[in-house]
Amino acid sequence: MLSYIIRRTLMAIPLLLGITVVSFAIMKFAPGDPTSLMMDPTISQADKAKFMERYGLNDPVYIQYFKWLGAMLQGDFGTSLIRKGVPVMEMIMNRMPNTILLMVVSTMLAVVISIPFGVISATKAYSKLDYSVTITSFLGVATPNFFLGLILIMVFAVQLNWFPTGGVSTLNEPFSIWDRIHHLFLPAFVLAAADMAGLTRYTRSSMMEVIKQDYIRTARAKGFKEQKVIYKHGLRNGLIPVITIFGLMIPSFIGGAVIVEKIFTWPGIGLLFVDSAFQRDYPVIMGLTVISAVFVVIGNLVADILYAIFDPRIEY
Amino acid sequence: MTALLELKNLKTYFKRKKIEIPAVDGVDLVINKGETVALVGESGSGKSITSLSIMRLIPSPPGRIVDGQINFNGQDLAKLTEDELCKIRGNDISMIFQEPMTSLNPVLTVGEQITEVLTYHQGMSKTMAKKKAIEMLELVGFSRAKEIVDDYPHRLSGGMRQRVMIAMAMSCNPKLLIADEPTTALDVTIQAQILDLMKDLSKKFETSILIITHDLGVVSEIADRVVVMYAGQVVEEALVEDLFENPLHPYTEGLMGSVPSIEEDLDRLKSIEGNVPAPENLPAGCRFAPRCPHKFDRCTAEMPQLLKINETRAARCFLYDSKEVPQ
Numbered sequence A: 001m002l003s004y005i006i007r008r009t010l011m012a013i014p015l016l017l018g019i020t021v022v023s024f025a026i027m028k029f030a031p032g033d034p035t036s037l038m039m040d041p042t043i044s045q046a047d048k049a050k051f052m053e054r055y056g057l058n059d060p061v062y063i064q065y066f067k068w069l070g071a072m073l074q075g076d077f078g079t080s081l082i083r084k085g086v087p088v089m090e091m092i093m094n095r096m097p098n099t100i101l102l103m104v105v106s107t108m109l110a111v112v113i114s115i116p117f118g119v120i121s122a123t124k125a126y127s128k129l130d131y132s133v134t135i136t137s138f139l140g141v142a143t144p145n146f147f148l149g150l151i152l153i154m155v156f157a158v159q160l161n162w163f164p165t166g167g168v169s170t171l172n173e174p175f176s177i178w179d180r181i182h183h184l185f186l187p188a189f190v191l192a193a194a195d196m197a198g199l200t201r202y203t204r205s206s207m208m209e210v211i212k213q214d215y216i217r218t219a220r221a222k223g224f225k226e227q228k229v230i231y232k233h234g235l236r237n238g239l240i241p242v243i244t245i246f247g248l249m250i251p252s253f254i255g256g257a258v259i260v261e262k263i264f265t266w267p268g269i270g271l272l273f274v275d276s277a278f279q280r281d282y283p284v285i286m287g288l289t290v291i292s293a294v295f296v297v298i299g300n301l302v303a304d305i306l307y308a309i310f311d312p313r314i315e316y
Numbered sequence B: 001m002t003a004l005l006e007l008k009n010l011k012t013y014f015k016r017k018k019i020e021i022p023a024v025d026g027v028d029l030v031i032n033k034g035e036t037v038a039l040v041g042e043s044g045s046g047k048s049i050t051s052l053s054i055m056r057l058i059p060s061p062p063g064r065i066v067d068g069q070i071n072f073n074g075q076d077l078a079k080l081t082e083d084e085l086c087k088i089r090g091n092d093i094s095m096i097f098q099e100p101m102t103s104l105n106p107v108l109t110v111g112e113q114i115t116e117v118l119t120y121h122q123g124m125s126k127t128m129a130k131k132k133a134i135e136m137l138e139l140v141g142f143s144r145a146k147e148i149v150d151d152y153p154h155r156l157s158g159g160m161r162q163r164v165m166i167a168m169a170m171s172c173n174p175k176l177l178i179a180d181e182p183t184t185a186l187d188v189t190i191q192a193q194i195l196d197l198m199k200d201l202s203k204k205f206e207t208s209i210l211i212i213t214h215d216l217g218v219v220s221e222i223a224d225r226v227v228v229m230y231a232g233q234v235v236e237e238a239l240v241e242d243l244f245e246n247p248l249h250p251y252t253e254g255l256m257g258s259v260p261s262i263e264e265d266l267d268r269l270k271s272i273e274g275n276v277p278a279p280e281n282l283p284a285g286c287r288f289a290p291r292c293p294h295k296f297d298r299c300t301a302e303m304p305q306l307l308k309i310n311e312t313r314a315a316r317c318f319l320y321d322s323k324e325v326p327q
């Protein structure tokens, strides 16, 4: 098992390198270069050349890439162009805990809600309950994050005043868990919603397949109650394909986090990304791109490992 | 001899497009203590549905036991609640199936799948149950039982998995073992080993067996008594020697005639033309009449009853209705 984990981790390295090349290239060749943004348009040619020299912008592209990569491997993502002198790493790390909190909570929310609903939907297939779950899931899939977010803010924050409209905590109040949960609820729910819908559907179809299997009949013939048949003998089999789907959902989940953070002004790396993109703060954008790529790769790695744990037929 | 299981007029119907299809249509069947009874017939004659009815595991909807009694050990299983049935299944009556490759749960170890029955029905502790599981695996012929117990099913061959199923089924010392075509999916040599094992265990544990098969070789190997089914009904009943010596019902005769080698599959009958009628499309009169070489007028007009010929024999055929046999 351990060797499998190590092997899978090593296999992720070329992928990550590829991602750094692509993200570097996109930044490099995107229209609008940092010099035009950072400097007074009336600056002299000599001063501009000096600036280009200082930031290494005259080096050949591949040298720039390797310099950037080398520094990054040491945790140095450069400094922000906008907030002069602040290291990108520091900016990202300041925001990271908020994003991790949001993602972990909404993942848990999605899993805890959608798996039981998917299972019930499968065991009571074509019942009224199943139809309501199905319709709700389709609505969930079809509703864009930002739209759902705005609706919820309008209803639950503005009109009913049950939740704050955004942010991580109430201004000028000491930290409290309750206050954090209060702020977290809507963004976590919105971020979970899209995944919830998909996961419920996949759990349902996977469980529908599983309950037709011979080993379920065997479990019934052993005298187990329906609950035990479904949850002990069925669910562990039913979750195997769901784990794969879950791994595939991670990128869109990160994309969703960017939007949700923007809507709820949740100060995580997603919000940082949006702000930096508008300000063309290249070092920050590149740092964030690489970090989210790492997230995706780690997410898939975890999914693969879970898959191997759940399915003893996988030889590793 | 005392009856352990007695089916009386069992009717199990399936609902399909608003009509009820008689998959099992008035089956009477007795299994005595310690006896091995074979239920024989072509595919689609209702053997599996009969056995699942005994277990009360008919998928519902669409299936339903519409009538009859399933008297087992002084109780009518047809009347029990789900909770009461859960105490009997796997404990007093256990079942093994045709498909050893898919009947074990792929994500649980062999040991877990045996011990869970013991902890559930017998209230054993986990360690006790594991010890017993190893014992059972040794009993069904695993020499490396201590290792097999922690293996997952996918590492075992079909024959080994069927042994595991048998170990699991026998672990609570059931009064009745139902085996639905337990050897059909296995190689011939493995088949013989599995049958021997079942014979041994049934003696050792005094377990009655209902074995479902369409292989007359299996019947002669293991059964004391044979019940032949056709289109949801019992058409003949006999001690195994009597049946092979002198089959009464033309259908049984056909089955015998179609067995050039004793291993031949009944699915590919050569001497009986045609197929089992679908239960939604049964002929009036005798259900075998359209395929019967001996049929006469009465056969297509009237349904024959299961006629008792002597203490151990019965046949559903007008040929044995003495006053009615034409010349």
Ligand SMILES: Nc1ncnc2c1ncn2[C@@H]1O[C@H](COP(=O)(O)OP(=O)(O)O)[C@@H](O)[C@H]1O
Pocket: B014, B016, B023, B024, B041, B042, B043, B044, B045, B046, B047, B048, B049, B050, B059, B062, B278, B279
């Ligand atoms: N799940 C089901 N739904 C509808 N009809 C069924 C179902 N299972 C069995 N039947 C009907 O019952 C008949 C008997 O089936 P079965 O008992 O499996 O035959 P066999 O003798 O081959 O074991 C079949 O011909 C089929 O029409």
Ligand SMILES: [Mg+2]
Pocket: B047, B048, B049
């Ligand atoms: Mg069958």
